[in-house]
Amino acid sequence: MSYWNAFAKKFPSQTLLRLDGGSIFSRGEAASPVVNRYMIEGTYRSNLDGINMSAWDLPVWQEMGDLAAAGEISKEFLKVPLVSANVTTKLPNFPAFQRYIVKELKVDPKAGKPLRVGITGLLFDPEERISRKDFQVQKPEDAARQIVADLGGKADYIIILTDMALGQAISLAVVVPGIHLLVVAHDYAAATDAQQIGDSLIVGPIHEGQMLSEVRLNIKSGAQRVEIESHNVPLNETVPDDPALGELISKARAEVAKVKK
């Protein structure tokens, strides 16, 4: 958050999109339920523009929906821009999510009309660990093809967030043209350079929030001419916390320490 505050101060007229490739939550640890209550609040307060519903997160989203229905967490925290192009569910308490979001951004004053950015997500579950009784999960490739076609007249720039591995993302970029940015939020501990495969720029953020991946685009004439620069921003102890979110994190750490005693 403090990075975004500093960014807005340095580049007050430039538009910034904030995206999360998914797998936000903790799972399988005694402190996970406590951690996740803070993760959902921190995520809500980060004012993101899109969050992918990953296979890792899906059971926790279900838990969050149930907790909100029971009045254990604020329903407000579930009002986040969760997206998935290939998942549907009829579970009554499951948090609301959208197939895609289209943002109209004024990026090029000469263009006269805004740039329409379509943001969607693809959940990757090749081993079918997600309950098919509660969720319908379409094959990522089929869903990507369909969503690119659906967004054809509605978006100038298409972003897909996914938890699939880099190799699968490269194949997806090859077989489904028309994806401009493919965000691969897999479990990667090392930084990888952004790579252009066909129409798609593939970017993989580093796990556990150690680095932020930033793509700077100079877009002219819709998305017909785009200059791209990408880099990774290390988020270590040299970056001060935003005061409000820093306080939330301190509170979370204190509560987690109590659980771990």
Next chain:
Amino acid sequence: MKKNILLLFFLCIPLVFAAPASQSPGPAQAPAATEFPVQLLQGSENFNLAIDIYGDLRGNFGPCG
């Protein structure tokens, strides 16, 4: 040959089980940063749209702060 290997094995035992001469106090706690390191904002200034991406936090508070 066998004798030499056995000798080497027994000579190494004290090295494996030896207690450290003094206990390390551990890494010093770094003071909390107060000023934003502006060099992190470096990069192309010729842009009209920036996209910031993170993912796979898995319960680490990371960029929330």
